[in-house]
Amino acid sequence: MTQNPLIASVFRQEVLAMSAYQVAHAEGFIKLDAMENPYGWPEELKTRWLAALRDCPLNRYPDPQAQRLVQTIRAHDQIPDQHAILLGNGSDEIIQLLLMALPPRAHVLAPAPGFVMYKQLSDCLGIKYQGIPLLADNFGLDLSAMLAAIEQHHPAVIFIAYPNNPTGNLFDPVAIESIIKAASGLVIIDEAYAPFANASFMTRLTQHDNLLVMRTVSKLGLAGLRLGYIAGNPEIIGQLDKIRLPYNINSLTQLSADFALTHKALFDQQTQQICIERTRVFNQLNNITGITAYPSSANFILFRTPDTLADGLYAAIKQQGILIKNLNPQGGLLKDCLRVTIGTPDENNAFLASLKNALRIPDSIHTETH
Numbered sequence: 542m543t544q545n546p547l548i549a550s551v552f553r554q555e556v557l558a559m560s561a562y563q564v565a566h567a568e569g570f571i572k573l574d575a576m577e578n579p580y581g582w583p584e585e586l587k588t589r590w591l592a593a594l595r596d597c598p599l600n601r602y603p604d605p606q607a608q609r610l611v612q613t614i615r616a617h618d619q620i621p622d623q624h625a626i627l628l629g630n631g632s633d634e635i636i637q638l639l640l641m642a643l644p645p646r647a648h649v650l651a652p653a654p655g656f657v658m659y660k661q662l663s664d665c666l667g668i669k670y671q672g673i674p675l676l677a678d679n680f681g682l683d684l685s686a687m688l689a690a691i692e693q694h695h696p697a698v699i700f701i702a703y704p705n706n707p708t709g710n711l712f713d714p715v716a717i718e719s720i721i722k723a724a725s726g727l728v729i730i731d732e733a734y735a736p737f738a739n740a741s742f743m744t745r746l747t748q749h750d751n752l753l754v755m756r757t758v759s760k761l762g763l764a765g766l767r768l769g770y771i772a773g774n775p776e777i778i779g780q781l782d783k784i785r786l787p788y789n790i791n792s793l794t795q796l797s798a799d800f801a802l803t804h805k806a807l808f809d810q811q812t813q814q815i816c817i818e819r820t821r822v823f824n825q826l827n828n829i830t831g832i833t834a835y836p837s838s839a840n841f842i843l844f845r846t847p848d849t850l851a852d853g854l855y856a857a858i859k860q861q862g863i864l865i866k867n868l869n870p871q872g873g874l875l876k877d878c879l880r881v882t883i884g885t886p887d888e889n890n891a892f893l894a895s896l897k898n899a900l901r902i903p904d905s906i907h908t909e910t911h
C-alpha cells in the first residue's frame with residue numbers, strides 16, 4: 542500500500558492493494574517460461590508475409606469489426622455461423638471485457654490453481670473472486686464443491702481453462718457439462734491450449750445458451766500479435782461488443798493473423814513436433830528420481846520436485862541459462878511445483894540436463910536422443 546495521500550485519495554482501494562503482473566526478465570535465456578511456440582517461420586513464408594504488410598494502410602484506422610480476420614478464424618476453427626465471434630487484444634482483454642460488464646456485487650468462480658488473470662482482473666475491478674480447489678491427487682475438478690459454490694453464490698461468470706493452466710490437464714467433460722447446466726450465469730471454457738489438446742467444447746456451443754468458448758493465437762505461435770477470440774451466443778457477444786474499444790485489434794495484427802491462419806499447415810506441423818517432444822520430456826522427467834511430472838494436454842509440463850527443493854532447483858536451472866516458471870511461491874497444491882514450456886528438442890535437452898545437474902545427477906541424456 543502507499544503512504545502518499547495524493548495516491549491514496551485518487552485511486553480505488555482495490556488498485557492500491559494490487560501488485561503489478563510480474564514478467565521475468567528473459568534476455569539471454571533459453572525461454573521455457575511462457576508457453577510460447579519455440580519455432581519461427583521459413584524465409585519464404587516471411588517474404589510473402591512482408592509483401593502482404595507492404596500495402597497495409599497505417600494512416601487509416603483498422604477495420605473496427607476485423608471482418609476478414611473473423612471469417613478466417615471462423616473457417617480455421619470451424620465455428621458455425623449461428624455463433625458470434627468477438628476479438629480481443631489477447632484473450633486477456635476478453636476476460637477484462639467480460640468482468641467490466643458485470644454488476645458491482647457479482648461473483649466470479651474458477652477452479653484453483655487456475656489462470657492468474659481471472660483473479661488479477663477481478664481484483665482490480667472489485668469483483669468477488671472465488672477459487673475452488675482442485676482435487677489434490679490428480680488436479681481434477683471437485684465437482685461437488687463447484688456445484689455447492691454455484692448454489693451459494695450464483696456466480697455471474699465461471700472460468701474453466703480446458704486444458705488447465707498451470708496444471709496442464711483436461712478436466713472431465715461430464716463434470717464440466719454438469720457445471721454448465723447448474724450455472725445460472727455464463728460459463729467460459731478457456732481453450733488457450735486447444736492446438737495441443739485434441740478436445741474442445743466448441744461443438745457444444747449449440748447445446749447451451751450460457752456457454753462461451755474462448756481461444757487465443759498466442760500459444761499456437763503468434764503470442765506477439767496479441768489476439769484472442771470468444772465464440773458463442775450472439776446476444777451475449779453483442780453486450781460485450783458494446784464495451785469493446787472500437788479499434789482494439791490493430792491493422793498489423795489483423796493482417797498478420799489473417800496471413801498466418803491461412804497457412805495452417807505450418808502450425809499443424811509445429812504443433813505436432815511440440816506434442817512429440819511433450820511425450821519425450823514427460824517420460825524423461827518421470828525417469829528422474831524424486832521428480833513427478835503430471836500428464837499434460839498443453840504445451841507445458843507441471844512437475845513436482847522433492848520437498849523444499851523447488852526454489853533452489855529453479856534458481857540453479859536459471860543459473861544455467863534456462864528460464865522456467867517457479868510455482869512453489871503460490872503454495873497450496875502448487876507447493877514444490879515447477880512448470881516448463883516445451884521448446885525445441887535442443888532446448889528441452891538443455892533443460893533436462895540443467896535439472897539433473899541441479900539435482901547432481903550425472904547427465905546421460907545426449908546418448909538417448911536423435
Ligand SMILES: *Cc1c(COP(=O)(O)O)cnc(C)c1O
Nearest residue numbers: 631632633656706733757759769
Ligand atoms: C496464456 C493464457 C491466456 C492468455 O492468452 P493471451 O491471448 O495471450 O492473452 C488465457 N488463458 C489461459 C488459460 C492461458 O494459459
